[in-house]
Amino acid sequence: MGQKVDSWWKKSVVYQIYPRSFMDSNGDGVGDIQGIISKLDYIQKLGIDVLWLSPVYDSPNDDNGYDIRNYRTIMQEFGTMEDMEKLIEEAKKRGIRIVMDLVVNHSSDEHEWFVESRASKDSKYRDYYIWRDGKDGRPPNNWESVFSGSAWEKDELTNSYYLHLFSKKQPDLNWEHEPLREDVYQLMTYWLEKGIGGFRMDVINFISKDMNLPDGEVQPNKLYGDGSPYFMNGPKIHSHLKEMNDKVLSKYDVVTVGEMPGATTDDARLYTNPDNNEVNMVFTFEHMDLDSGPSGKWDVQPLKLIDLKRNFEKWQHGLHNVGWNSLYWNNHDQPRVVSRFGNDGEYRELSAKMLAICLHMLQGTPYIYQGEELGMTNVKFQSMEDYRDIETLNMYKEKIEQGTSHKDIMRGIYAKGRDNARTPMQWTSDGGFTTGIPWIQMNPNTEEINVEQAINDSNSIFYTYQKLIQLRKQHNIITDGSFQLALANHPNLFVYKRMSADEEWLVVANFSDQIERLEWETCDLPSKSHRLIISNYNTVQTTEKIVEIRPYEAFVVAFEKEIGN
Secondary structure, three states: OOOOOOOHHHOOOEEEEOHHHOOOOOOOOOOOHHHHHHOHHHHHHHOOOEEEEOOOEEOOOOOOOOOOOEEEEEOHHHOOHHHHHHHHHHHHHOOOEEEEEEOOOEOOOOOHHHHHHHHOOOOOOHHHEOEEOOEOOEOOOOEEOOOOOEOEEEEOOOOEEEEOOOOOOOOEEOOOOHHHHHHHHHHHHHHHHOOOOEEEEOOHHHOOOOOOOOOOEOOOOOOOEEOHHHHOOOOOHHHHHHHHHHHOHHHOOOEEEEEOOOOOHHHHHHHHOHHHOOOOEEEOOHHHHOOEEOOEEEEEOOOOHHHHHHHHHHHHHHHOOOOOEEEEOOOOOOOOHHHHOOOOOOOHHHHHHHHHHHHHOOOOEEEEEOOHHHOOOOOOOOOHHHOOOHHHHHHHHHHHHOOOOHHHHHHHHHHHOHHHHOOOOOOEOOEOOOOOOOOOOOOHHHHOOOHHHHHOOOOOHHHHHHHHHHHHHHOHHHHHOEEEEEOOOOOOEEEEEEEOOOEEEEEEEEOOOOOEEEEHHHHOOOOOOEEEEEEOOOOOEEOOOEEEEOOOOEEEEEEEOOOOO
């Protein structure tokens, strides 16, 4: 049957806010909800329909809010429930829906459920979490936590271990236990009744585990086993999501996106097919792993464009007319794309626009991460004391203990560390984020890269994003057309077509600082007459047969199909 044509989120563009780093209204150095409210006009000017907030719930902040102590209370640093209700109301006035982060694979160890669960083996909350006895004085299995070390923590109160796939302060919830599921559905309903527009579901494909909890394979140079085959896309994941949809989501006109590491296109077809009533779209991570070496994320390798093209092609074809793609380059967990896949030096503006055009012409719902529309870059802090991210700090400690040099570790952190995305939003040349001391240092390049500068320059990256958002609303070919990759093996050019019944659009993006030549006829175009849709240079250098494509150039041209074709 495929997606409903009237799904509003197909034409939408989402803007992700990391509240701690967006805008501080009271000078304490931490971004807050009133700060977001004060910038809604800016977000509206960009053309955004949906704001996704990283968690704003009460939290001890072991993992920057992804460890939730109370799902129905706002974190004090961010404001009050009245502030949150005001944000929902003010956004609605501007035609913007608020999407909240739903973090229900785990809670904080300070959540009342866990406090009760650990107090006694007889507690009615005991089975809200995954408890096991140790084996021969060791944890129940050999799984590694995503944040390094064992995924199990021994709790002396009941002499048992609890599972935590992330920090030891983030115990995993037990989705096998029906009362837990019912409580989750109630808290989802609580927020939907406040008028939010949906949920981004944190690692939602981790909620079903193989409850036999078998040992994982131990990879070379690893101390622990890889448990992911037993907790990703687990045996009951589809029934859990269907139940969630049936009991909660089906009653509201909202959007849902599941963060699903390790999900393949086949998995995503099942998750996002509207006939299955699970989620509207998923976040895949395959394209985010293409610059990782054999040892994982921190083993940074140059991106091979051919791999990126093949990956996008697979997802564009895999979900076309079945489910729906989410499109993103950046989020709070990823480095800045202009530093990663572009050129954050001489060609920063051109390459940031090129990356935007390349992504936004694909089929799916685009996600823009705060500052992406300015071309914000990675940061290089000189001291580890300036880093805040638990994943980065744990990895650094573990690698130093294993004898890796500081210089080698920093190379990985500069390229891939999550704090690259978490430096404060750059509003003015002197920062403009806070009147106090920011919780994490500003990127010093705020002098050159900031909102004030971007808004006043009609040729800025901001206005390229604004135009891309407008084009998506105006042209059905972007949301509905089919996708065809051209020049699949070209090492520097990403060229593809979007096709509808009456026209074809050719998207051309140069991922290098070299001049490339493209012959029109290699693209099998339906006619010679064409019109320019968007470009990141002022002109496009074409002759009748050849286009000369300059460093980091990107453009889109439309060809009307000739009658009889």
